[in-house]
Amino acid sequence: MPTSLDHAATTPPRPEARAALTRWLEAANASSPHAAGQDARTVVEEARERVAAAVGASPHDVVFTSGGTEADNLAVKGVVWAAGRRLGRTPHLVTTAVEHPAVLAPARWLADRGEVHLDVVPPSADGTVDVDRTLAALRPDTVLVSVMAANNEMGSVNDIPALAAALRDRAIPLHTDAVQAFATLHVDVAAWDVDALALSAHKFGGPQGVGIAVLRRGLPVEPLTHGGGQDRGVRSGTFATGLIAACAAAGDAAVADRADLRARLRRLSDRLAEGLLALDGVRRNGPGDPERRLASHVHVAFDGVDPSALALALDRAELIASSGSACGSGAATASPVLEACGVVGTPLRLSLGWTSTDADVDRALEVLTDLVPRLRSGAAVVG
Template identity: 45%
Template sequence: MIFLDAAATTPVRREAIEAMWPLLTSQFGNPSSHYGLGEEAARALEEARERVAAVLGCLPGEIVFTAGGTEADNLAVKGIALARRAEDPRRTRVLVSAVEHPAVAESAHYLARVHGFAVDTVPVDADGRVAPAAFAALLGPDVALASVMYANNEIGTVQPIAELAAAARTAGVPFHTDAVQAAGWLPLDVAALGVDALSISGHKLGAPKGVGVLFLRSRIHAEPLVHGGGQEHGARSGTENVAFSAALAAALRLAEAERPQAHGRVAALREDFIAAVLARVPEARLTGHRSERLPSVASFVFPGTSGESVLLELERASVLCSSGSACAAGSDEPSPVLLACGIAPEVAQTALRFSFGAGIAAEDLDAAVEKLVDALATVRGRGARGGRSSSAAA
């Protein structure tokens, strides 16, 4: 198997398993319990918080553990916007980019549908980048929150987050970034980025599925989405997942330590892979920014084919990749990200995303190129014979 879908998930690192194992077995206490076993769990939770804070360059009290990146995004977008409007009733608008993850986009739509907010979408160019001038033009005293993702999960484009955050700060608007795909590949220092809130998902960087983090700057209030006993500094009630929090902290710290070397090595392999695909498949088009992109993502459209059919042929050849976001469950609609980049719907449906883990080998990528060429030939041959495509049959 050649696994080229690391943007969807990654295997759990041994170090993460070792970090959580005692907290699932002998140290199983509830961190809210005021006796030895509970206090032991509370210490482990705070140590995990301190380790995450050290990577992000923030205070431990600004770290909120969640059930994943989606919850972290929801808490940031809904929670900050609602709290901001409660403080200042004029704050009735939210800004999100046209290429946000559904966790952000749908949270904004919820605010519009249920709470009467207006949602302004910041456009992107053909490479999926937000222009700082276009973003700044939409800011104003009626904006409760602005959210632009650090790096796109489908096309890998990296946004000028520090510049966008600075514009928001000048306008007095809280700024959130979804850094789920950036973690482990790009710097996460929140002071350098200038963000007020930042989301991370554990399973994208070697922790188990079901744990995430929201950095929430201490001066920024967020209305809780989950009410109860007031855990996580009142931001998220419920008994904390101590073991998974420790696993995330271990995985994040390792990923950050390995990041400089991993970034350079994987970026070089990505460039070789992109060059090989474009050389062997002349009609292929790279999507996303050519240089301002994650080292781990190479995404293409293949006009005239069925992306889902090619995906199935690659799976038969033991190459696992994606046709887009793994979080758009059951959707066969064209990707909103690609449409926002000006790609025609029929072309957007031919998209494939190849995303690499830090340990990807050059020979695996070479083999994947050969299998891609074969898969495209098979699908085109089937079409020339008038057969139904795999995606249509599905």
């Protein structure tokens, strides 16, 4: 059986999520007025309350989406469109070069269409975003700043509360993609004082196909889609009752064991990093301070190893890992995040999750300790 160290891409559903999905998979339409429909609506609204409690938000601020990508798009496009309509001129948006494509792509799409003036702030070499550098990009017409809570590739954690406090003084909304953060970090909309936040259930033990957009009441947001007006009129479409119930169940389970999971993953990731750094020509990327780095991530770069040969050899060894992120078409292209951070060498992201064990770390070290010297020497790698 393959060994997965790619939990940043997706992590297996938790038992609680599987049970909730199975129970409500055949639920009636939650917008129907009959009893079965209202039973389904009760499930949706109870899930909304549980999710809100898990992220320190009001249930009125929680909108269910198809995933993190839609949640990010809803915040970026929705806020920019609403601001442009309100101002009667082209607004200004600030984001960073290490954002997920779900933020950078819509931001650049809006800029290419002349619907927003865009500034993309470069990161520090460790993948973090400097607050002062971000504030320096602000203009009088800035209507939104979007900075991720934690980077999906290098695992770098940003100081979102400090940035939010500075922006609050300037009356500028802050959106944060917290997709990678939620599994191991305390995510609190109220404590962080952010205006919009995105989550994706399959990153914390829920099913694929459901996510969360937290949009503070009073924040003007134009919908991406129009239809029946479900979910505050911001997100039309039939409620995916089974997926939503499973999302809430996974969120409950993730919050309940988050502290223990973080400690366990920190121990595993430290052991994994120590073993990899014992090899010649290996560097760990990201912040040196463990508090500024996700406990789940180990991102390294190898000298003298061909990227394609490494990827093929890992597949043959049935070790699932990533040289970038699972957010594109699957094409073997350089990571814009790593380029922005000036990372050199052949990158490899190994990411742990709630099912990860010491045996997984042992297997990864066994495979890479064997593969890396052979790949450097040009020796054939046999699966």
